[in-house]
Amino acid sequence: MSQKNIALSKTNLIICGVAVLIIILGFLLMTGPSTSFENGFEQDIFSARRIKLAPIVCLIGFVLMVFGILYPSKDKVVKEVKAEKQ
Numbered sequence: 001m002s003q004k005n006i007a008l009s010k011t012n013l014i015i016c017g018v019a020v021l022i023i024i025l026g027f028l029l030m031t032g033p034s035t036s037f038e039n040g041f042e043q044d045i046f047s048a049r050r051i052k053l054a055p056i057v058c059l060i061g062f063v064l065m066v067f068g069i070l071y072p073s074k075d076k077v078v079k080e081v082k083a084e085k086q
Contacts, residue, residue: 008069015068019061026058 008016030050033042044050 009073012068012071015071016065019065019068022061023058026054026061029054029057
């Protein structure tokens, strides 16, 4: 498969891969024991890690994903500029 058929460059794919890992980390931070009626009420459901930290980490991952998709490839920009000059 040639480079012309790929919409995103290698840099874009690396940024998107890091963003996916950050999003997965955010969802893992949200996990924990659930509230069950057998053991009584579990206070850990309201911990700062699950309510504040995890959503912020996921948001950073989603913003980084958008940035990774929209990041301009320097190779494509140089080729477009050369094509316009000719």
